[in-house]
Amino acid sequence: MNRCFHFALFWLLAGISGLWAGSAHAAGDPAAAIAKLGACVACHGADGIGKAPQYPNLQGQKAAYLEKQLKAFRSGERQDPNMSIMAKPLSDADIADLAAYFEQVE
Numbered sequence: 001m002n003r004c005f006h007f008a009l010f011w012l013l014a015g016i017s018g019l020w021a022g023s024a025h026a027a028g029d030p031a032a033a034i035a036k037l038g039a040c041v042a043c044h045g046a047d048g049i050g051k052a053p054q055y056p057n058l059q060g061q062k063a064a065y066l067e068k069q070l071k072a073f074r075s076g077e078r079q080d081p082n083m084s085i086m087a088k089p090l091s092d093a094d095i096a097d098l099a100a101y102f103e104q105v106e
């Protein structure tokens with residue numbers, strides 16, 4: 001009985017620490033992004049649906065992809081007259097939060 005109990009306890013704790021690691025993960029915080037959305041919404045919409053044909057939809061896009069694109073705009077690897085300027089002042093945390101926001105927004 002004892003062995004079995006320890007075995008169960010181990011998995012219980014492993015599960016809890018797994019959850020903990022999940023919530024403490026460096027992934028972006030959609031709620032924090034709301035204060036950072038600023039000008040983004042003028043073109044991409046608060047719901048991530050582009051306001052004009054030249055503004056891409058971001059709604060539901062994978063956060064990892066959005067993050068990669070924002071970093072590419074920031075570094076100059078990807079260039080666009082609007083986005084290169086928009087991405088310049090963003091920190092890594094800003095980018096993670098914004099990417100997480102647009103992934104989950106509806």
Ligand code: HEC
Pocket residue numbers: 037038039040041042043044054055056058066067069070079080082083086087098
């Ligand atoms: C003045 C309009 C404008 C503003 C403001 C703007 N964007 Fe953009 N965004 C664009 C355009 C245009 C593109 C497409 C660029 C291209 O064709 O390469 C784009 C592309 C993107 C992409 C890449 C999408 C993809 O599918 O590859 C991301 C991510 C993005 N914007 C995020 C943001 C965020 C976050 C903000 C606010 C910090 C923002 N944008 C502000 C116009 C804007």
